[in-house]
Amino acid sequence: MVVNSLNFLLFFVVVFIVYYIPISKNTPKLQNTWLFLTSYVFYGIADWKMIPLLMGTTVVYYGLGLWLKTEMEKDNTRIASNITTMAVILGICILLYFKYLNFFAESFIQLFNGIGLQVSWSTLNIVLPIGISFFTFKLISYIIEIHREHIQPCTDFIEFGVYIAFFPTILSGPIDRPNKFIPQLKRKRYFNFDLAIDGSRQILWGMFTKMCIADNLATATDSIWTDISSQSGSTLLLISFLYPIQMYADFDGYSNMAIGIGKLLGINVTKNFNHPFLSQNIAEYWRNWHISLTKWLTDYVFLPLNIAFRKMKKYGIIFAILINFVLIGLWHGANWTFALFGLYHGLLYIPIILSGSLGKKKKLHTNKYGLPKRKDFLNMIGTYCLVSLGLIIFRANSVFEALKYIKGIFSASIVSLPIIGGSSVYLGFLFAICLLFVDWIYKSRDYPMQQEANNTGLLNLKISDFIIVTFIILFGNIESKQFIYFQF
Amino acid sequence: MKKYIINIVIIVIYSVLFIGLYNILSTKILSVYYGLTTKQQIDKQFADLTSQRDSIECIYLGSSKFYHGINPNLLTPCGYNFGHDNDSYNQMYYKLQYVRNCCPRLRRVVICFDYVSFCVFSETRNYIYHNYFPDEYSQDYSKNFYNNYVYPYLIGTKNLPKIIVSIFNEHSIPPPCLTKKGQYITYEEAHKDDYVKYCTDIYDLQISYFNKIVKYCQDHHLECILVGMPNRDGEYWNYDKDFIEKMNSIIYNAQKDYSCVYLNYIRDKELLDVNLFSDVSHLNQYGADLFSRKLNIDIKKFNDY
Numbered sequence: 170m171v172v173n174s175l176n177f178l179l180f181f182v183v184v185f186i187v188y189y190i191p192i193s194k195n196t197p198k199l200q201n202t203w204l205f206l207t208s209y210v211f212y213g214i215a216d217w218k219m220i221p222l223l224m225g226t227t228v229v230y231y232g233l234g235l236w237l238k239t240e241m242e243k244d245n246t247r248i249a250s251n252i253t254t255m256a257v258i259l260g261i262c263i264l265l266y267f268k269y270l271n272f273f274a275e276s277f278i279q280l281f282n283g284i285g286l287q288v289s290w291s292t293l294n295i296v297l298p299i300g301i302s303f304f305t306f307k308l309i310s311y312i313i314e315i316h317r318e319h320i321q322p323c324t325d326f327i328e329f330g331v332y333i334a335f336f337p338t339i340l341s342g343p344i345d346r347p348n349k350f351i352p353q354l355k356r357k358r359y360f361n362f363d364l365a366i367d368g369s370r371q372i373l374w375g376m377f378t379k380m381c382i383a384d385n386l387a388t389a390t391d392s393i394w395t396d397i398s399s400q401s402g403s404t405l406l407l408i409s410f411l412y413p414i415q416m417y418a419d420f421d422g423y424s425n426m427a428i429g430i431g432k433l434l435g436i437n438v439t440k441n442f443n444h445p446f447l448s449q450n451i452a453e454y455w456r457n458w459h460i461s462l463t464k465w466l467t468d469y470v471f472l473p474l475n476i477a478f479r480k481m482k483k484y485g486i487i488f489a490i491l492i493n494f495v496l497i498g499l500w501h502g503a504n505w506t507f508a509l510f511g512l513y514h515g516l517l518y519i520p521i522i523l524s525g526s527l528g529k530k531k532k533l534h535t536n537k538y539g540l541p542k543r544k545d546f547l548n549m550i551g552t553y554c555l556v557s558l559g560l561i562i563f564r565a566n567s568v569f570e571a572l573k574y575i576k577g578i579f580s581a582s583i584v585s586l587p588i589i590g591g592s593s594v595y596l597g598f599l600f601a602i603c604l605l606f607v608d609w610i611y612k613s614r615d616y617p618m619q620q621e622a623n624n625t626g627l628l629n630l631k632i633s634d635f636i637i638v639t640f641i642i643l644f645g646n647i648e649s650k651q652f653i654y655f656q657f
Numbered sequence: 658m659k660k661y662i663i664n665i666v667i668i669v670i671y672s673v674l675f676i677g678l679y680n681i682l683s684t685k686i687l688s689v690y691y692g693l694t695t696k697q698q699i700d701k702q703f704a705d706l707t708s709q710r711d712s713i714e715c716i717y718l719g720s721s722k723f724y725h726g727i728n729p730n731l732l733t734p735c736g737y738n739f740g741h742d743n744d745s746y747n748q749m750y751y752k753l754q755y756v757r758n759c760c761p762r763l764r765r766v767v768i769c770f771d772y773v774s775f776c777v778f779s780e781t782r783n784y785i786y787h788n789y790f791p792d793e794y795s796q797d798y799s800k801n802f803y804n805n806y807v808y809p810y811l812i813g814t815k816n817l818p819k820i821i822v823s824i825f826n827e828h829s830i831p832p833p834c835l836t837k838k839g840q841y842i843t844y845e846e847a848h849k850d851d852y853v854k855y856c857t858d859i860y861d862l863q864i865s866y867f868n869k870i871v872k873y874c875q876d877h878h879l880e881c882i883l884v885g886m887p888n889r890d891g892e893y894w895n896y897d898k899d900f901i902e903k904m905n906s907i908i909y910n911a912q913k914d915y916s917c918v919y920l921n922y923i924r925d926k927e928l929l930d931v932n933l934f935s936d937v938s939h940l941n942q943y944g945a946d947l948f949s950r951k952l953n954i955d956i957k958k959f960n961d962y
Contacts, residue, residue, distance in 0.1 A: 175803045189658065365661045592818035629664055638672055642679070647811045 197357045204331045211336035219298035230308045231329045234322035256312035272503030300340045311347045320348045328354045337427040343441040343461035358435030368432025370618045375425030380645030383419035385597030389589045402583030414601040444608045449531045449548035451517040491515040510563045680813040690823040692832040699785045713760040718749040719769020722886040726940035729838040731949040738839035745774040746866035751790040765880045775863045784809040842942045847934035852891035871915040885921040887928040891937045
């Protein structure tokens with residue numbers, strides 16, 4: 170069930186109405202139970218066969234959380250550490266089994282066969298559970314946060330179940346952290362007009378970026394990527410520059426819709442993007458792109474590694490960054506292209522680390538016309554180009570295909586006019602350019618349509634709301650294309 | 658909550674009104690440049706067929722290749738061209754049933770043997786066909802409310818670029834027209850390098866409907882003639898040896914089991930000239946006339962009407 174589909178709209182209307190029905194005993198527990206049930210229904214519609222896995226892991230981690238707390242209260246630090254280690258290993262094993270087992274087995278066999286050792290392995294028929302990368306990370310962070318004494322374990326299983334399976338975020342994130350999410354479930358959520366209007370606008374903006382930009386651009390990028398060899402260098406170059414915007418519009422669109430739905434239910438969901446294409450270097454880009462994943466890995470992988478390698482000073486940081494980014498890459502899927510994508514971004518950090526500007530946030534300077542100053546603008550363009558190159562590796566089905574694509578760009582036909590047909594592509598391109606401008610103009614807002622609440626009159630609609638609705642009707646791709654991050 | 662619902666209702670009303678008004682206006686503008694809409698074409702075909710029901714002895718069923726490429730006025734007996742863009746064998750089967758119930762003098766059925774029709778399972782016109790076909794037709798499709806009832810109305814709103822291009826472009830060619838005998842005539846010109854890419858995955862369902870059609874003809878004592886329409890290089894390259902062998906076996910079985918006649922013009926050099934086509938796949942008016950005359954002669958060779 171795609172979030173921008175009619176089926177989801179009908180599903181959500183039912184969820185929303187029942188959620189706020191003024192029953193006298195409408196305690197947070199009732200609201201949470203309703204969210205728990207509907208989240209499982211939502212997940213079941215997407216992949217009902219995996220409900221036992223979701224439920225099973227939720228039960229196990231709920232129990233581990235309570236056990237961990239008991240041991241911590243008894244000051245059994247060794248047992249507490251062992252429980253945490255066990256929980257982390259279990260989470261990794263679940264991911265390894267469902268997502269990476271066949272990939273690593275096949276890679277090792279190729280390696281062994283390459284050096285003359287004959288090894289055989291029949292590939293297991295493992296079905297990848299939808300959203301596994303997202304809910305496994307939530308499970309792991311829950312145990313680590315208890316161990317770090319940042320949170321108390323949930324005593325209410327339903328509360329914990331809602332945190333793991335919350336339907337707007339289970340399939341494609343953002344990856345909420347327990348210390349921010351679970352406390353919200355403890356209080357009763359009242360309908361808040363301002364928050365609901367804000368959430369609805371954010372959903373509308375998400376639909377606009379997904380349907381008018383990402384899906385229209387997808388018609389071009391998908392067809393070009395299926396037939397690389399017959400494309401001119403200029404076409405491949407143009408598509409490589411359009412793909413980052415398509416990814417951004419797609420994933421940010423989903424995140425905005427998830428956050429908006431959360432707001433309608435009175436729950437704040439973690440922000441996932443912060444105008445990434447205004448970043449002036451790769452480090453800043455990653456602070457603004459898929460924030461919930463980057464922050465998760467920074468907290469639980471990079472920082473512990475950085476501490477472990479602290480004697481190596483800058484080289485220790487480089488080493489920690491490289492490991493962190495290879496993991497970020499592999500999180501997306503079992504393919505060497507993802508590992509290479511991560512490594513590529515890790516390598517781009519090296520000059521930043523060596524120059525000592527890793528943690529520094531560069532301030533954007535504007536000229537008298539309100540546009541970015543030349544140096545800042547060139548930095549943004551440079552960062553965008555590096556991201557575009559990385560996403561060629563990301564989008565390719567194999568390293569060989571990525572190399573073929575890059576080789577194709579630098580062919581003699583790079584000086585020809587790009588050939589991309591179809592009005593939807595031109596529309597997508599036009600809106601993509603507009604998106605970057607809008608991002609710049611409204612960089613202080615969470616999303617461009619965000620406005621000050623004005624709860625005085627009966628109507629709270631702005632002209633921009635009608636314009637965006639009109640754009641979606643006229644230019645939105647209505648084929649209900651799946652979100653790119655759904656596959657991860 | 659009440660205030661919020663009022664705001665949402667206003668947006669919904671605006672959207673519905675906008676879509677409705679836009680569809681009405683855009684249809685009017687586009688029909689000036691592009692002729693009838695798909696719905697208007699299909700409705701007109703059914704209306705025309707019904708109005709000529711007492712004189713129709715022969716029906717031509719097929720995909721767009723027939724729709725564009727058969728001029729019933731040049732064939733004896735004069736029948737009705739009931740083909741349409743993207744029609745595949747399931748639609749042809751239900752059209753055949755409709756025609757048989759509607760036209761008491763029907764005795765010949767000419768079916769387009771089009772490779773593409775075995776690889777297509779289109780649902781984009783179901784919102785129109787639902788009005789004419791029995792409920793059985795819908796059972797092959799998923800009962801998707803969006804696809805059946807919402808999508809058809811939303812898709813009409815996606816033609817703004819076409820409208821803009823139409824208004825600002827100089828129109829040197831007249832809009833297409835649908836003749837009283839069901840032939841769709843377009844005035845575009847084909848190019849030497851035209852090509853099209855098709856998915857060549859065959860639907861078993863379409864094979865079964867193809868067999869149902871030929872069996873239906875036999876059961877109801879209708880003469881069944883299968884016709885392979887000309888395929889230019891830009892289309893024929895899609896099909897490999899295995900695919901063509903599979904198609905040959907289907908046609909062989911139809912001939913063997915149901916005594917159908919097969920007239921194969923797929924690679925007829927006389928009919929592959931670029932000047933006979935309006936695009937990569939469809940014959941133009943001149944090509945359709947030439948083809949229809951040739952088909953008429955060939956049918957007469959084995960069956961003197």
